[in-house]
Amino acid sequence: MSAKTVIEEKLQGLFNPERLILMDESERHAGHFHEPNAPEITHLRVRIVSSQFEGMSRIARHRAVNEALQEEIAAGLHALAIEAAAPGEATRW
Numbered sequence: 001m002s003a004k005t006v007i008e009e010k011l012q013g014l015f016n017p018e019r020l021i022l023m024d025e026s027e028r029h030a031g032h033f034h035e036p037n038a039p040e041i042t043h044l045r046v047r048i049v050s051s052q053f054e055g056m057s058r059i060a061r062h063r064a065v066n067e068a069l070q071e072e073i074a075a076g077l078h079a080l081a082i083e084a085a086a087p088g089e090a091t092r093w
Contacts, residue, residue: 001041002061003039003040003064003072004024004040004041007022007041007044007069007072007083008020008022010068010069011034011046011048011065011068013067014062014068015050015052015053015062015068016050016051016052017048017049018049018050018051018087019047019048019049020044020046020047020048020049021046021047021048021058021093022045022046022047023044023045023046023047024041024043024044025043025044025045025079025081026040026041026042026043026044031084033040037051039072039075039076040078040079041072041077042077042078043078043079043080043081044077044079044080045082045083046065046080046081046082046083046084047072047083047091047093048065048083048085049084049085049086049087049089049091050084050086050087051086051087052064053084053085053086053092054086054087056086057087058084061082061084062082062084064084065080065082066080066082070081
């Protein structure tokens, strides 16, 4: 199973999002992250809309996603861009 699939299934299971987009941006950053044992995904953008984010601050939302992906971060996920919203909130995507 690919790393992207594992991350997607993890976020689906934890947040039950109505919208989830994972964008692997590793290729765009290949020149500056020189880790010989780098994981499949080193740079990831997560766009997620979930009712679990209702009433949460932006920082709390980011912390929740970071906590959900702590295993991947420990394994070498180098950069994580998070765009999290509750249903009905405006998004730029």
